[in-house]
Amino acid sequence: MNRNYCVMKSALLLFLLVGVFCPELPAQETFPRNDVKDQRRRAFAFLNATIVTDDQQTIENGVMIIKDGKIMDVGTSLNVPDGYSVVDLEGKFIYPGLVDIYSSYGLPEVKTPKRQWGGPEQIQSKTKGAYNANQAIKSEYAASEEFTAHDKAAKKLRNLGFGSVLSFRPDGVARGTSVFVTLGQDSENKLMLNPVVAAHYSFNKGSSTQDYPVSAMGYIALLRQTYLDAGWYKSLTVKPFIDQSLIAWNQNQQLPQIFETTSWLGLLRADKVGDEFGHQYIIKGNGDEYRRMKEITATGAPLIIPLNFPEAFDVDDPLDARKLSLEQMLHWELAPTNPGVLEKNGITFAITTYKTEGGRFWKNLRKAIKHGLSEESALRALTTTPARLVRMENKVGSLKKGMVANFLITSDNIFSEEAIIYENWIQGKKYIVNPIDQPEIAGKYTLSFAGNDYNLEISGKPGKPEAKIVLNDTTSIKVNAKVRGELVTLNFDVEDEEVSAGDIRFSGWIADNNIKGSGQLGDGEWVNWSAIYQGKLPPKEKKGEDREEDNLQTGKVLFPFLGYGNAELPRQKSVLFKNATVWTNEAEGIMQNTDVLVKNGKIAKIGSNLTDREAETIDASGKHLTSGIIDEHSHIAASSINDVATNSGMVRIGDVINPDDINIYRQLAGGVTAAQILHGSANPIGGQSALIKFRWGAGPEGMKIEGADGYIKFALGENVKRSRSRSSTRFPQTRMGVEQVYMDAFSNALEYEKEWQAYNKLNARQKATAIKPRRDLVHEAMLEIIRSERFISCHSYVQSEINMLMHVAEHFGFKVNTFTHILEGYKVADKMAAHGAGGSTFADWWAYKWEVRYAIPYNPQLMQMAGVTVAVNSDDPEMARRLNQEAAKSVKYGGMSEEDAWKMVSLNPAKLLHLDDRTGSVKAGKDADLVLWNDNPLSIYAKAEKTMVDGVIYYDMDEDRKKRKAIREERARLTARMKAAKKGGDPTRKPFETSTIGFHCDVIVGDNFLYLGEN
């Protein structure tokens, strides 16, 4: 994963060498003048400072000389040449100006259009001109063309200590290039240090109004296709058409590639795309990386991370606090550990202020340091690392000869609580953050006026005094105090009858240790006043999150990061089930008083009186042991379900598996061990499925079933013809059109195959002049289907459409593997059996839409009677945890045998998913995917006591009780901490509830819209 990054590094080194020897360029001689020539030398020498040149080197009593915006030299005993203004910085510190490589400073705001799924579709891009077919591919955009300095925004960043930033426009999946600028006040020509610094990408289409893509998996598919398109386009000597986006895309490949993500899951997904196309992205994360360090570390990606540490919640009201999940509470505690955890794991990272509250930047940085981030690492993440990542390390990020004179003058070690940033020098020009020579006036005073004495206390930093009049131990009056140079202004209100009450306004000057002046009382009378220094203030009591005694002990990271997650993942072990009633799903049928031995994740032996010395014995007398339930049709554990292109065969659910879905655990508790996670039904050809096992706590890749066959979702009927949208214009609108979509897709795929075959036959010389065919991910998916390398699970309801798809398949020489839903399957079950299609259906759902009017609960029994392999599936996160009961309904409706009914949720779905060679029955040699039930598994009274996947017990009723207790205790601990934080004066927020979407077939989530249809 790192290889490409190394290549980038050596290119970078080359650039660096060239850069150093570049002669200094004259400044803007091309501009007309409206004055006499007035070129002044801006040359300064800073003496006696502690100079932190970078995170590696600190020079005590150092000298730094700068001229015309450049650092001339840094060292200890340097001679200051003539003509330099000398600045004595005795006791002060110099740091490199901070670098933020993630900002959109100086660029116009991106307007996101209001989107919905219900109106007329937009199939084509609306970008004007010769650009890419997808409106979200904006590689042609160059931030340098729009960058305009904006001093108000610059000042905010300058005041935090930043001197230069990378600026990009956050718009599109491919966002074009960014610019690198300083934060000074000057013409853009001077501020711009590099007009083309990096190329940017994201999983967000921004201002694009085009429908496709809407989902995380669609963004990935679009990126993959664009990489292929761009490579093809580049390879053509004669371009068949002009695509300025692809031209730019190809040019941009030489730059550092920066990818924005919004969670650790997105981070892993982006890295995977990069791996496929030989790029190591620099990835903008979201600060939750601590949750999955193993996977994050494995990416090898340099990161850009924000310091967005959430505020504590106000947990005073227990009913309101119930809205919070343990995840939210624990994140509050663990977010500040994230930078330290990244450091500990050796990850290269830069820190950004992007989309965070500027006012909390330093507070949060110090908090991160308190929670394990070293000061060196913090400085590195704000200077040399960001500079190096975008190849600007020869200009900014450290203090060396030849660098841009971007530096900070501070009162102290910049990371200490007391540190004040005095000046932020940018390109050799001074910007005052806090006046450097503000007199220190903190202390206790006796304030005297009109014959009265008061105790005045002035605290705060020089230049920023905070003052109050202390009346007694508990009451004081706030004094509004201002200091500018030698002049002092005080405003307050004394409600004291001896003095005339009301507004008192004093103006004065500093006189040695004391302050003196004149002023006006509330009634307008002029008085003289004085504040006589009495001594130092006692050290300030720290409060809230600043308190030293704050317990830095935090809760443990859970896998997955949910209340029911595990701090330690459960392990595979040898288990011997004794005396169970075993539903084998094999010729042996249901075996009484039988032992089953599990070893190395497999079913080792089935028999009676088995023994094994290592194995943990479980008494299963009176209990039923079955293979795990397999859900042929599920939409849990995925971040998105639908994309919206009519043929979405290129999108893959496998790209967006989300292992942190509580429904995985809930379904384990219902005896489910594996599922097909299907794309939704928004389109005749949906995306590719992922087959997963419920390995609770594994990462997204660890959930997938190794070596499983590829599947794809097709859909027919009301959803794909957009029946519930009155203004839909998307083809197809009828079942007639749906058939044509398939005929078209498969015909085109065969043509595509021929084109490639013809091309591949050419010899090298012929190839050189021939037009190479373009690789197309949709065609490739269709070809896989035709070649029976990918299998269809087709959402279907009425008999005509079922019949139709079988005809299409037969025309192209393949079989429809599974019809799912298939509520009118009973009407054409004989044809399905003859074709060889399976049926995966609902037990008794019906009447939720017109096309299910004639759905009957006898459907499974009738299909089975006709010889179809029948499964009962969920398409619903709640029903999935009771699939055994759904299967049992066929005993009621049609009198199916219990053994056959049970197979509909175990062996039959395994067959439909081509997994029956490894799971789906209790047979020696198969995977130990087992469930121990307290009763006949088809009974409504049955409960899963233990659910095992690959020999690992992921759900155990007794462990579950312990987890409930642990959740309660951990919540109580965090509640106490939040209460303490609030008591200490920390800001808090009102609790709010978060919940995930319960996905089913027809849910579409776009960038800013959510469409909840009906199955």
Add this chain to the structure above:
Amino acid sequence: MKIHILLFCLLTGFVNRVNAQTMVTPAGPQETPLLLTGATAHLGNGQIIENAIIGFDKGKLTIVAKSGEAVNKSGYEIVDVTGKHIYPGFILPATDLGLAEVSSVRATLDNDETGLVNPNVRSIIAYNTDSELIPTLRFNGILIAQIRAFGGLISGTSSIVQLDAWNWEDAIFQADEGIYMNWPNRETRQFDFSTFTFKTSPNERYDQYIAELTEIFAESRNYRKGDYGNKVNLKLEAMKGLLEGGKKLYINANDAKSIIESIKFAKNMGVEKVVLVGAGEAYMIKEFLKAEDIPVILGNVHSLPRKPDDDVDLPYRMAYLLHREGILTGLAYRGTQNSRNLPFFAGTAASYGLGREEALKLITSNTAKILGIDDRVGSLEVGKDATLFVSEGDALDMRSNQLIHAFINGRKIQLDATQQALYQKYKSKYQGD
């Protein structure tokens, strides 16, 4: 049952069978006194009689006894149901059965009137006795239902029906017995695209909605006092029954604070009979419900826990948690199309703490008490309606919920309908005739 069907096939021939079966014809009044013997009778009040004799005449139960007890059997036609199970007809409350046919087809929906405050709209008016959903419920033992509208703050006036009728007048079991109110959500849910989750935030219209509700209740009081003279206001007229105790107020509320607020509100407004519906977090405030003596109709047993940290089986155990505290609890079913599964809600509650006979009460006698119709239905007791059914086995378990006979007021109703006709049609296709 198979033999029965085969016999039926032989007798009627195939040609007209499908059509004949599709039509569901309401049964005529009970003409012969019937005596069901030999079954296990689950009385619906927690009691069970093994080897029971259950007799009824002219639509009323006349004998509920154990075999061997001295009873007058003369004139009764004996139906031997040895080994079977007898249950009182199940009651489905809070449903839009007959008002909504196909949820995605607007033309088939009469369950949600426009406007916020509609106490005057009456569900019974739109109740369609020919709804194709009805036979599927009867097939599983549901013989009585309370029909309500949805939507708005006050959805409308509900009525209770029996499920074998020619038209809505004929179906009325108790007309206009209650008003359904939806307590406004204290919080609203928005989808947050940055975290890809729903987030709640305070409902900005909450106060406005409360003001709306306060006004309609206050004005109904004034109306009742006669402040409006001879001016007729249909909404206020409809509300009167709540204040006079003739009508029940069914409050739909889920989170704990909304439950407290809504019930306090109703009591302060002078409503005498209040029922809590939905009640997702009722288990958090059991003491309050006990103190206020509020019965509860739980919304959905087969649902996911509301919060990720909640006990995985919390919705399954909810009825038990309330029952344990002595709170009168019944079950409703969210999603009318699937509401034929109501018995299995009770089955789940049985397995999660309640036990079978206590769980049975959740869909029989408890619901009858909550709806105020326990003088006539909800349990097998002499003098009550002969609204009951015979099942092959345990009717709370899907494997054995197999109805053989069902009676409403002693009328033997038809169980098979379109779905069974389609089954027979295709079964014969695949089996060959």
